Amino acid sequence: MMNIDDIKSRLQMMLSQKRFSHSTHVMEASRILAEKYGEDIGKAELAGLIHDCAKDMDKSSTFALCKKYDIIVDSIMKKQPEILHGMVGAFLARDLFEVDDKSVLAAVTNHTMGCENMNKLSSIVFIADYIEAGRSYEGVEKIRKAAESSLEEAIVAGVDSTIEDILKKGKLLHPQIVLTRNWALEQLKGRTVGLL
Ligand SMILES: [Fe+2]
Numbered sequence: 425m426m427n428i429d430d431i432k433s434r435l436q437m438m439l440s441q442k443r444f445s446h447s448t449h450v451m452e453a454s455r456i457l458a459e460k461y462g463e464d465i466g467k468a469e470l471a472g473l474i475h476d477c478a479k480d481m482d483k484s485s486t487f488a489l490c491k492k493y494d495i496i497v498d499s500i501m502k503k504q505p506e507i508l509h510g511m512v513g514a515f516l517a518r519d520l521f522e523v524d525d526k527s528v529l530a531a532v533t534n535h536t537m538g539c540e541n542m543n544k545l546s547s548i549v550f551i552a553d554y555i556e557a558g559r560s561y562e563g564v565e566k567i568r569k570a571a572e573s574s575l576e577e578a579i580v581a582g583v584d585s586t587i588e589d590i591l592k593k594g595k596l597l598h599p600q601i602v603l604t605r606n607w608a609l610e611q612l613k614g615r616t617v618g619l620l
């Protein structure tokens with residue numbers, strides 16, 4: 425793997441200044457969550473830093489890389505290719521930054537829509553993306569507060585805000601994010617029942 429400073433310099437060339445700053449903020453938020461919830465701090469920081477490495481690519485490069493890496497592009501992804509930057513980013517991280525840790529690459533893949541049975545590292549990066557210090561959108565405090573209680577609560581709160589935003593903008597809702605929400609919600613309910 426490239427060392428973290430070289431990854432940062434490379435990232436800086438791939439991303440806008442704003443996106444690079446967001447990435448370092450997600451790195452920091454991932455570290456804080458990893459400390460709180462007992463995850464490997466180095467992995468969390470690395471995954472947080474590189475999670476958006478493919479986000480500033482244009483549509484045609486994104487589709488070209490999907491072809492190169494055999495990523496299955498469904499009809500919703502075809503219309504809203506920004507959904508693909510997690511999956512494409514994981515392959516880029518492997519090939520450009522020589523990241524070989526499977527859980528770090530999975531966290532990059534999963535940060536866009538999550539997945540059922542997401543592990544702790546993926547959950548941490550997923551949430552860090554919502555609550556990093558530079559975020560100030562309406563509803564962010566609710567997600568920050570949920571992240572104080574549990575990862576699953578924060579996932580539900582984050583996905584809810586994304587779904588509300590998608591509905592407001594009249595965009596297509598990808599079923600993957602609904603599956604993620606339902607899984608996290610069931611985890612929460614299961615815990616509540618366990619307490620009774
Ligand atoms: Fe992203």
Ligand SMILES: [Fe+2]
Pocket residue numbers: 446450475476553
């Ligand atoms: Fe992000």
